[in-house]
Amino acid sequence: MPFPALPAPLLAALAERGYAEPTPVQAAVLQPETLGRDLLVSAQTGSGKTVAYGLAMAADLLGDATRLPQAGAPLALVVAPTRELALQVQTELAWLYGPAGGRIVTCVGGTDPIAERRALERGAHIVAGTPGRLRDHLERGNLRPGALRAVVLDEADEMLDLGFREELEAILETTPAERRTLLFSATVPKPIVQIAKTYQRDALRIAASDQGAQHGDIDQRALLIAPHETERAVVNALRFFEARAALVFCRTRAAVARLHGNLVERGFSAVALSGELSQAERNRALQGLRDGRARVCVATDVAARGIDLPDLGLVIHAELPTDPETLLHRSGRTGRAGRKGTSVLLVPHNRRRAAERLLMDARVKASWGPAPTAEAIRAQDNTRILAQAAEVVAEEAAEDDLAMARTLLETQPAEALAAALIRQLRAPLPAPEELAAMAERAPPAARGGRSNADRGVGERSQDGSQPGVWFRMNLGRNGNADPRWVLPFLCRRGHVTRQEIGRIKVLERETQFEVAPWAAQRFASAARRPAEDEDAHIRIVPADSPPARAR
Known part of the structure; x- marks a missing residue:
């Protein structure tokens, strides 16, 4: 009207x-x-x-x-x-x-x-x-x-x-x-x-609109990640959900400084906004985003208040917001004035339930899935690079350029020249990160079942149709291994939840335990990484077969 x-x-x-x-x-x-x-x-x-x-x-x-x-x-x-x-x-x-x-x-x-x-x-x-x-x-x-x-x-x-x-x-x-x-x-x-x-x-x-309801111009994504891979997931999200300008939210100044430094080191044109900046520094950072010299802004919630970037196409929550209002304020920085935008919530798998409650309270429906893999990003890059190369070739060339091209073709095969063009187009792109495999969602029976603390260690955690995957670690009763200590240790070391650990069997010199099949690959990948704490001497490997009495 x-x-x-x-x-x-x-x-x-x-x-x-x-x-x-x-x-x-x-x-x-x-x-x-x-x-x-x-x-x-x-x-x-x-x-x-x-x-x-x-x-x-x-x-x-x-x-x-x-x-x-x-x-x-x-x-x-x-x-x-x-x-x-x-x-x-x-x-x-x-x-x-x-x-x-x-x-x-x-x-x-x-x-x-x-x-x-x-x-x-x-x-x-x-x-x-x-x-x-x-x-x-x-x-x-x-x-x-x-x-x-x-x-x-x-x-x-x-x-x-x-x-x-x-x-x-x-x-x-x-x-x-x-x-x-x-x-x-x-x-x-x-x-x-x-x-x-x-x-x-x-x-x-x-x-003017249903308060807290889904913003129609924002594509809401919730991506499951391993707890220690937040910065790598930010890199892959920036590369996959490509936008002219992106805003990445952290909770603290220290987190902003660390993530900003890592992104710059990886080749992103990034600026940082936090409370410690002077007004002049803040103005320069924002102007860099507006004129395109910078494409990523890493900021705290307070520092980003009131920012309006017309071309902001992507918001990444590197750390979960503390409340629904903060989630809405952050996400609302994109998808403005009729433009489309994407809001990406990075969810460590052990905080999934907290994230689900947050989204429910904010009345936001998000599409759940794993973070973009390096393979998916490379495949997307190939499609974009081929399109860019086709645009370059389609441009009308000056006669001098054509003469040089003919000279090159006399000394170099056409395939090598095309590969050189592709290398040039690929060179400015920051390399994607390899991430731990992450299941999109555990089967309902496991998500709705009782926790290990509720059922007591030693009961079956999976039904007969979903046999668990067995692992063992080189610590048993001789090292004072106790199920009450073992369970949180396994969750921390293997980046899994209590619901994904099944039966635990403490023996004299080792401990055998069961991991839910949908989490086994993730657990094995995390457990293989060298630990940096006082438990670094504990080794975890797949068990040859389930214990006879535990079958």
């Missing part, structure tokens, strides 16, 4: 930008019943919400006029969690209100506050900024709130997560009581509801 009645300059701006019809959130805030009311809007990131609240407050700012009055004390204030988001708000509202003579000023951390004070003194129609800097300008008298007709809290849940509640309350308490308050949030937890009750008047609740 087309946009409803709006001031002529805004309609002109929308038409110039190619907006033929509103997005769901834009349509929702322009319904007749929203006129003049406070709004509490839950909408997914990348849904066009900046333009949505820009349109929603048009009647408050313009009324029946076609141009805004001369810029003076601001008429609207937009509070955003991060500097990047505030600058993006300025960019969006500048083109939207440009035909109406709008002047947009930003007040954000990491910039010169004196320059901001002077910009405010020259006058503004809309001010966009971060909570701390806006509060500072209000307290110093640089920002005069008396004329404000509308206040927008953008990504309010993120501002609370970042600890800005006190600043938000201080800002809202200094603004006119009759102002209109528009609160936009991807999620609406209890603290947001409390803010709304305290600082909004009879707010109209709008769910």
